[in-house]
Amino acid sequence: MLDLAILGLLQETPMHGYELRKELATKLGTIRAAISYGTLYPTLKRLQATGWITESESDPSMIPPMTSKRGRVVYKITAEGKERFADLIAQAGPETYDDAGFGVHFAFFSRTDQATRLRILEGRRRRIEERREGLRDVLSRAGERLDAYTLELQRHGLDACEREVRWLEELITNERSGRAPATPGSFDIPADPARDASPEVPRPHQDRP
């Protein structure tokens, strides 16, 4: 799951670990609090060992940093990495529909084709509906078995489920009608950058001045 997120971010621009963590935190802020370094660095090593990413010492944006030993390590995605990302983004297993998995997939929906988007949204909806039914069963037939606080917890959970199902339904409707995820107050979608995971689109990613 983390592989997907890292590959996705590095597809936009090369980065070092610290930066990657921050981007991850804002992009997936709702899903996971902040990825731990104890997870990030080993994962980066693994991705590098497999060949999905490469390590390019001493980047151009290194205006004043680290005068000496152990400068920051900048990672960039490889061609194989891009292929891998395309695979991961397209295929949907059971783990695609749990909270973390769905969040990561959704965060990269602008790089996902519409059929896959629809498939994932519907799978997620089904998952949440099942959870909702489970909670309804507990709440209806378990009147006296559980104490008031536990019941309150279930009620709050059920409410969240119903809310998410409605949200998903709205998204699915929009998706089917070909519209962008436009909630009232949203702005235009900025015209899909890099239509598919095509190699060699010369996107001029700006470094901040």
Next chain:
Amino acid sequence: MLDLAILGLLQETPMHGYELRKELATKLGTIRAAISYGTLYPTLKRLQATGWITESESDPSMIPPMTSKRGRVVYKITAEGKERFADLIAQAGPETYDDAGFGVHFAFFSRTDQATRLRILEGRRRRIEERREGLRDVLSRAGERLDAYTLELQRHGLDACEREVRWLEELITNERSGRAPATPGSFDIPADPARDASPEVPRPHQDRP
């Protein structure tokens, strides 16, 4: 965190692993899907090794089960285990306020004294408020940096945060006024069993007949 949940359930009645997992699933259904056996059994072993629970082979409710080798193992809580539970339920660290930790603590609020309940609810509220502020920042100042789908994800997350804060505020108000967690349509709280975690309250926990 799991320790707390297991100790709490075994405080109500002795159980074997399978049953424990099911109870865990219904009681914490909103929090974690279902605890894995790969977690449960090692944890039970650890709790037993520490002395917080004991294993009592061949229970009375064993009407027709397992004629031969490896009958089901029934676990029951020890006096030390009850002490440990009281400690865990009363103290609140940072992990008490994340999703999983809060859920488990909340599920055992009927065994928690009011001061602690209030402390935990307020800590949780603070945590969620921080998350909410983070999301608001991202949404306000990151207009063009993120694509429409990512923004939609943040918006949905922000909505969930605001909703949970309101929920917590309601609970806190109720708590302060000494009322049970009575949402409209809720029933009476069954008269606080075991007022505080006092030792040796001879609570006649019924086994179901």
Next chain:
DNA sequence: GCCCCGATGTATCGGCCCGATACATCGCTA
């Protein structure tokens, strides 16, 4: 009478991920 299947039940293993910790540099302020 027989067999298979799903629920019940216990248990282990590899692997992901986290929190704590350590270490080092840079820019700012007191």
Next chain:
DNA sequence: TAGCGATGTATCGGGCCGATACATCGGGGC
């Protein structure tokens, strides 16, 4: 000039998960 907070890289122990294996029990189909 000393400390402090942000930036940065890295490891370690441990919690928890999914997959897997194995065994028994009750019931339904044939």
